[in-house]
Amino acid sequence: MAKKKEKKAGKRMTKKQLAEIVIHFFQTEPNNVFSLKTIFLALRLTTHPLKMLCVDILSDLTMDGYLTEVDKHKFKLNTQGKELIGIFHRKSNGKNFFVPEEGGDPIFIAERNSAHAMNNDKVRVIFFAKRKQREPEGEVVEILERANDTFVGTLEVTKSYAFLVTENRTLANDIFIPREKLKGGVTGDKALVKVIEWPDRAKNPIGQVIDILGKAGDNTTEMHAILAEFGLPYIYPKAVEAAAEKLSDVISEEEIAKREDFREVTTFTIDPKDAKDFDDALSVRKLKEGLWEVGVHIADVTHYVKEGGIIDKEGEKRATSVYLVDRTIPMLPERLSNFICSLRPNEEKLTYSVIFDITDKGVIKDYRIKHTVIKSDRRFTYEEAQEIIETGKGDYKEEVLILDTIAKALREKRFANGAINFDRYEVKFDIDDTGKPLGVYFKVSKDANKLIEEFMLLANKTVAEKIGKVPKSQKPKVFPYRIHDLPDPDKLDNLAQFIARFGYKLRTSGSKTDVSKSINHLLDDIQGKKEENLIETVSIRAMQKAIYSTHNMGHYGLAFDYYTHFTSPIRRYPDMMVHRLLTRYLDGGRSVSEAKYEDLCDHSSNMEQIAANAERASIKYKQVEFMMDKIGQVYDGVISGVTEWGIYVEINENKCEGMIPIRDLDDDYYEFDEKNYCLRGRRKHGIYSLGDAIKIKTAKANLERKQLDFALVE
Incomplete structure (x- = not known):
């Protein structure tokens, strides 16, 4: 029992204050049964009014189903016999939560009940009975699987100890490192550190240096740090x-x-x-x-x-x-x-064709x-x-x-069948020998890119059909497919409501082809309009992500019933799996283990997502670096994201994105309207909406956090 709370219990208290103490007491002893006498003693409730107030609270909590009265005047936390397994999400603001494996709403886990679980750890949680007007809450009772025990940051070394200062948004505390675990690191080094323990009562986890990445600010150091941050390898094993x-x-x-x-x-x-x-x-x-x-x-x-x-x-x-x-x-x-x-060119090569x-x-x-x-x-x-x-x-x-x-004919046919045409540009940097970004250019997909794309799509589709398309009486052999599910119906409805404000319509029901043709029609209609980028962004968000699986459901975005990845085995492992299985099956070989290949598909999908996140982080880093010497400059931009903490703005001329924190919008009290992608002023009813044109100036560029702050220019 915390001393502060013990003292408090002997004095006069409100019902709310005492209720918090009672709840905390039962949460720290979730498996024990307590008599009234034990509760009074443990909480040092010495006066008659406090004891009566406590009895009143115990009665309320029992009525709520939060406690169970197992015998007359004997109480136990009602865990509903409910132990759940799932993933723990740590937040640096202390608002940790747990997502059950079997689905359901997230459950709040207070820091005191987190058992120092790390972000994405697989944990066992006791689920407290839900109280009226309160979000569900639980306590971590066991860490089953560590997701990640390594962190990247900058070392601060003193005479007798050191800290790793992290910019990780999931870790509120710096990592304490004993001198003997420093591996020669000095202040200002970027390092990869492994957490070796986090004692119950310690505020900071204790770690040891795994690798010194180099001096903070050096280009290669920072690129390696991004890779290490996402758990990706930055050196090739000898x-x-x-x-x-x-x-x-x-x-x-x-x-x-x-x-x-x-x-x-x-x-x-x-x-x-x-x-x-x-x-x-x-x-x-x-x-x-x-x-x-x-x-x-x-x-x-x-x-x-x-x-x-x-x-x-x-x-x-x-x-x-x-x-x-x-x-x-x-x-x-x-x-x-x-x-x-x-x-x-001019070299003989072995190929699969x-x-x-x-x-x-x-x-x-x-x-x-x-x-x-x-x-x-x-x-x-x-x-x-x-x-x-x-x-x-x-x-x-x-x-x-x-x-x-031929490619143009194939492409036309594909769109006639309902393929969706998202033609996005890529932002690229001109970079000097030291890695410094000198300028920005946009990579647009032209006919030459589309020529290659069409023949690769055709080969991938043909290989998938060769193995997947079998007579009804036969079972297809196990094979990795590239699948893409239909759009989320709720997101599609939201999109339809959202674009209606701009005067556009969208079909959200009917056949797959009806819906995809309607999306294409929308994408054609918005071309060259000021809302083009905005509506395209919101449309992409309504789509599912393409993944690998042995369970074929077709590829919605490409409008193919069978699709796989065959054409890039140098850079994608699923293509290597496809090459091997294709050879095996064409030679008359038997089907392979579905469980083994589904695991490989899951792993490949996860690694693809992690690689994409690392790529985005490196672009973000270069954007911030590029804008470092442009503080105070004024730009035209467009609102590219709206959140409860502020608005994101993309600069038109270079596509660098930064944020105006909500605290800087000080002319009104703004509330976040999630459904309509906007912030709305409570008094003056001003609106900042996704896609709005806006004038900004660069206020701050924090390389360590990969963060650009903008200020509004009236």
């Missing part, structure tokens, strides 16, 4: 690199003899100008007037990476390459990703899936291929132009 170095890049005549030979067929790659890992190439040759053979050739990574080997295990763990602003952290060692498997006999109207007459050998004639950048499409001049112009014609 043993895995050594295994890759031993792989031979020589292709034997015996291997070539087993494969279909495309070395004499015109073949080329089209990729971003800074790419080194060329996963895919296209070949094209005329079969007869109006009919073409188009080969989609994909690096045969699994020929070199054997299942269960050291390289494969590392690839499986990483599950994806990570693309930060200024670097790629590859899934596979560079000898494989940039050299042996990369489809570089889907070869189509296709008309210039995009009608597939026949296809085959084969292991092949190719020799790329040319490496195009997207810009070079785009120039050929626009001018009709350049190397292999006939081949590029016919592929563009």
Whole structure:
């Protein structure tokens, strides 16, 4: 019992004050039964009025179902026999909560009842009976699985001890580090620290330094810190690199003899100008007037990476390459990703191919899936291929132009079938040798990008259909699909209500195709309008996320009944799984374990999301760095996000995003209207709404927190 509360109990108290003490007493002893006498003694209730008040409170709590009277005048916390398992979410403001595994509303966990559980830990919780007018509450009784016990921050070292100062929004306390656990770190170093214990009564967790990342502010240090913060690897294990170095890049005549030979067929790659890992190439040759053979050739990574080997295990763990602003952290060692498997020009390469006999109207007459050998004639950048499409001049112009014609026909057909057309631009930075951002440019998807996209989609869809589409009497074999569920109906209704304010309509019921065509119609209607970005953002939020699963439900956004990922095995582990299973099944092999592959799909989906979050954090870091020397400058922007703590604004000219805290909107008391994406003034009824044009100036740029603060310019 806390001393402060014991003292308080002997004095005069309100019913509310005593009720809090009684509740805390039962929460700290959830499994014990207490008589009235024991309760009076424990709470030091020495006066008759206090004892009577306590009896009154016990009666109320029993009526509420919060306590159980197990015998006359004997009380116990009513946990409803309810122990729940789920995920603990820690918040630096102390508003921790627990989400039950079996579903249901979040349950508040006070800090005193958290057992020092960390964010995303799997825990066992006792669920207290719900009290009237109070949110449900519980207590962590066991930590079943630690989600993350490592943190990134900056060291502050004194003579006898040190602290890791974290910017982690889930940890309110800095981490105490004994001198002997510092690993040579000094003040100002960025470090990765593991929490080794958090004693019951200690305010701060105790940790040890795992790795010194470098000096805070140094570009490589900060990029490694972002990776470490998301639990992603920032160095490649030496043993895995050594295994890759031993792989031979020589292709034997015996291997070539087993494969279909495309070395004499015109073949080329089209990729971003800074790419080194060329996963895919296209070949094209005329079969007869109006009919073409188009080969989609994909690096045969699994020929070199054997299942269960050291390289494969590392690839499986990483599950994806990570693309930060200024670097790629590859899934596979560079000898494989940039050299042996990369489809570089004028080099013979082993590939896995889907070869189509296709008309210039995009009608597939026949296809085959084969292991092949190719020799790329040319490496195009997207810009070079785009120039050929626009001018009709350049190397292999006939081949590029016919592929563009077919791709446009495929694309048109896809949208006619209900595929959704979200054409988003990407923000990129021009960066100098030290990693400093010099300028911003926008990467827009043009015809050359769409050409490659259409043939990759076609190959992925064809492979998925080959395995998934079986006669009704047969059960399809286990296979990883890329699935995308229908939009959330509630979010779709919200979207329809929201866009109605701008005079637009949206179908929210009917067939899948009806709804997707209506979304496309909306996206066409808003093109070039001032609300375009806003409505597109809100529309994307109504969509589900695409994930990997062995349970096929089709891909809503692409309007495909069968879809998988086959075309990027250098940078995605699911594509390697697909290559192996495709080979197995085409050779007549039996189906594999569904449970094993569903776990691999889950892991791949999770790693994809983590990689995307790290990529966003690196962009945010560069945005803040880019704006550091622009404090006080005035910009036109648009409100890109509205929350209860403020409004986010995206600057029109460079797409850097910052926040105006709600406390700085001091001309009124503003309330957050979640449904209508706006803040509304209580007295003057002024509104700040998602998509509104707004003038701001940069007020603060905090690199450590990756945070830009803006101020309103009247």
